[in-house]
Amino acid sequence: MxxxxxxxxxxxxxxxxxxxxxxxxxxxxxxxxxxxxxxxxxxxxxxxxxxxxxxxxxxxxxxxxxxxxxxxxxxxxxxxxxxxxxxxxxxxxxxxxxxxxxxxxxxxxxxxxxxxxxxxxxxxxxxxxxxxxxxxxxxxxxxxxxxxxxxxxxxxxxxxxxxxxIKEPCEIEEMERHMSTAWEMHTTAMRMARPGISEQEITGAIEGVSMSGGGMVSFPVICSVRGETLHNHYHGNTLKEGDLLLTDAGSESPLHYATDHTRTTPVSGKFTETQRQVYQIVLDANNKAREATRPGVPYRDVHLLACKVIASGLKELGLMKGDPDEAVNAGAHALFMPHGLGHMIGLDVHDMEDYDDTLVGYDDEIKRSSQFGLAALRLGRRLQPGFTITNEPGIYFIPALIDNWKAENKFPQFLNYEKIEAFKGFGGIRLEDDILVTGDGCRILGERIPITIEEVEAIAGKGAVK
CATH class of the missing domain: 3.40.350.10 (Creatinase/prolidase N-terminal domain)
Incomplete structure (x- = not known):
């Protein structure tokens, strides 16, 4: 207590x-x-x-x-x-x-x-x-x-x-202290990510790290080479060359404050050129969103900024076309990122969601959108110092969604379905940090888990943490 x-x-x-x-x-x-x-x-x-x-x-x-x-x-x-x-x-x-x-x-x-x-x-x-x-x-x-x-x-x-x-200093201290357990969980998963190991082995190892660090996991672990399934709790696959392992996992501190991070690791130890390109787009979106996170800014605007970074990057890869701002305004980018940028985090991993996430994330000024993708944004209202939130952009290639939109010929002015078809087996990439909104900006809570391409490749598949 x-x-x-x-x-x-x-x-x-x-x-x-x-x-x-x-x-x-x-x-x-x-x-x-x-x-x-x-x-x-x-x-x-x-x-x-x-x-x-x-x-x-x-x-x-x-x-x-x-x-x-x-x-x-x-x-x-x-x-x-x-x-x-x-x-x-x-x-x-x-x-x-x-x-x-x-x-x-x-x-x-x-x-x-x-x-x-x-x-x-x-x-x-x-x-x-x-x-x-x-x-x-x-x-x-x-x-x-x-x-x-x-x-x-x-x-x-x-x-x-x-x-x-608004988190009190004692709450921030508790969360910050427990981020070291989150770091161990995710670096363990990254080190274990190699061909021949099962998702279940990695899941069991990182759940053990959480318990050893003082608490149970803050939600069922997502650890999958099928990262295009946003909440994938199936752990029956065996990793193989060319896969991407998406690990979204968190731990509860001894006083029940949650962590929630996501990292995506190349099972081969090195990203392919295409994986590297898509990964860098997601990383750019993560960094740009964090730089824009400050008091007084609606988090909905930060979400839309991240979406525009993703749309611009995918246009360079030839998967999208037209004006990126117009594409995001229309919701075309949601084929690749059908979820929100982030949510509050604290005593609950989706903090206070039992109260109703629209009441938590929106107010009289900023209403929840009904547009596909943007409707899934749990936090849209203006940020205040003391908010603790997640920043988790991603790019996913969901075969069923691609087929659905293609059959309906949705957004042909923004989506290049011929090139998108080739990415159906790609999977998904998400990169998530936990952030504290400060008086003049924000900062990542705890030591940042390896996230750059160079940092990830330096640790990927190098064995379990001893």
């Missing part, structure tokens, strides 16, 4: 943003894998972590806005629990560590919420994403489980987004 003052200050800030009522923040419970006592690795709810910091199951926190009261609901462990788990800190001591004086048994939460509802008090909660908490809220509020999400508090959700978007 951070200092108890950190959590006290966060809750006080939240109280200043909510007009009245009760804020109810439910923690997570264990999730069984195949029977009740064989559980997945526990992951606490990020909103609960942000305001209470206690990384344990079966808890709920209440912040009474009207009476300036805070209560932690939960139960002390029994002797049977202690036999299996060892000595445990009392609920009162856990609460004290987060600056909370009042604790009550979990069962009393039902009476507390029923009493508040009877008095017509507003009960605020953020949109739940786990079935167990949906059912708990349905029981607490005496409503059908299908009605729970529509009763989530927009006022509370917006207040949480407002607070969590």
């Amino acid at each position: 951070f200092s108890k003052e950190t959590y006290i200050n966060r809750r006080n800030e939240l109280k200043n943003k909510i007009n009245n009522g009760i804020v109810l923040i439910t923690g997570n419970n264990d999730a069984p894998m195949n029977y009740k006592s064989n559980t997945y690795h526990f992951r606490q709810d990020s909103t609960f972590l942000y305001f209470f910091g206690i990384d344990l199951q079966n808890l709920a926190g209440v912040i009474d806005i009207d009476n300036n009261e805070e209560i932690l609901f939960g139960d002390d462990y029994t002797i049977d629990d202690i036999i299996w788990m060892g000595p445990q800190t009392s609920l009162k001591d856990k609460a004290a560590g987060a600056g909370i004086e009042k604790t009550r048994p979990f069962a009393e939460l039902f009476e507390y919420i029923r009493d508040a509802a009877a008095k017509k008090r507003t009960i605020h909660f953020t949109p739940p994403y786990r079935g167990e908490n949906i059912m708990l809220l349905a029981d607490l509020l005496n409503i059908h489980h299908r009605e729970v999400e529509k009763n989530a508090s927009l006022e509370l959700t917006k207040a949480c987004i407002d607070l969590r978007s």
Whole structure:
């Protein structure tokens, strides 16, 4: 946990943003894998972590806005629990560590919420994403489980987004400290990328690096020679000469702050001339986007700049034609980059996406586009100092999408389908860094993982890190 003052200050800030009522923040419970006592690795709810910091199951926190009261609901462990788990800190001591004086048994939460509802008090909660908490809220509020999400508090959700978007110094320090684990993960994958090894072997190795560094992976690892599939979680291929290995992987720090990087490595140890050309376009887009990232700039504009760099580069290769700016405005470039440039990152790898990524990434000034490709941009609003975000341009040759657009004859003024056909087996290249927006620009968090052509070729296939 951070200092108890950190959590006290966060809750006080939240109280200043909510007009009245009760804020109810439910923690997570264990999730069984195949029977009740064989559980997945526990992951606490990020909103609960942000305001209470206690990384344990079966808890709920209440912040009474009207009476300036805070209560932690939960139960002390029994002797049977202690036999299996060892000595445990009392609920009162856990609460004290987060600056909370009042604790009550979990069962009393039902009476507390029923009493508040009877008095017509507003009960605020953020949109739940786990079935167990949906059912708990349905029981607490005496409503059908299908009605729970529509009763989530927009006022509370917006207040949480407002607070969590700007990272505190302690959060930045935690993220920066854990970037060394991310560096080890990705350099391990790059060193292991050689003909004859399986994707699964590399995936297992880098997941092990994450655990050794203090936490589980922040999302299921993407490690594939079929990098044109954006979220490819299949790991059954064996690497061979000429392949490109795309590795998109992150780790959670001991306090659950995420890393998220992508690197693309030539399995042969050297890029072919065509791979080198496409790779350099993506790298240029990454660098240009980072240079344009500064406070006050809409990240949508940074995304469009990266797209124009890609369109210009592909025009030089003969895959696109016409004016690159016009091509991007029309959305023709999205054949090659159908996703957004990046997203917020913090306690969640897609930070606060459980709240609704449009609420997180957009506002009254900058609305989400419906255009293919641009619609997938998760963060479009103006940047502020303290935002932590990803910068991840890519170029992909997706056979099904190429066939679809070609059959419809989409954007013939911008796309050279005859030359594009020859790239159907190319795969994909993505290059992703984690970035902190500063007072006058931005900087990469942690030591930059090898990314230039020369740096990547110097490490590719050179064996696992010892």
